[in-house]
Amino acid sequence: MSDNVSITDSEWCVMRIVWTLGQCTSRQIIDEMESKNDWKPSTTKTLITRLKNKGYLNTKKQGTGYLYSPNISEKDAMNAVSVSLFNNMCEMKVGKEIGTIIDNFAISKSDIQLLIDKLTAKQKDAPEKVNCNCLENQYRKCGDDMK
Numbered sequence: 001m002s003d004n005v006s007i008t009d010s011e012w013c014v015m016r017i018v019w020t021l022g023q024c025t026s027r028q029i030i031d032e033m034e035s036k037n038d039w040k041p042s043t044t045k046t047l048i049t050r051l052k053n054k055g056y057l058n059t060k061k062q063g064t065g066y067l068y069s070p071n072i073s074e075k076d077a078m079n080a081v082s083v084s085l086f087n088n089m090c091e092m093k094v095g096k097e098i099g100t101i102i103d104n105f106a107i108s109k110s111d112i113q114l115l116i117d118k119l120t121a122k123q124k125d126a127p128e129k130v131n132c133n134c135l136e137n138q139y140r141k142c143g144d145d146m147k
Helices: 009-021 026-037 041-054 074-087 091-104 109-123 142-146
Strands: 057-062 065-070
Touching (some): 009 065, 009 074
16 A cells, blocks of 8 residues: 555545454445434445445445455544645644644644644754745745744
């Protein structure tokens, strides 16, 4: 599986079911998506096919149907998508965006402590300022629009 993971929001919904169940039938995915998102079976089947074609789902024949299992771990998918997202941002803006993420999502006390520990360790070698990497050999005040 490559580091370049491309999963749409709708495909994430399907993959979360497969990751949670470990392996499942299309009927299980369809039922879950109908109750959760009011999706038609054809929509879910299309997404399953796309995920198979992208190599994210394994299929195993079972009777007249198939069992689906993940071909990429949830952790690997999340890491690849997160790294890709932040690689596309100006390096000056990454810290503030991480702050925005922290502001907008529930985080457990143990995860907060993990973040504190990681930030404390990172702070020892952190530069005073991160430079803009938008244009080579150029300086831009990217941070000014993030206040």
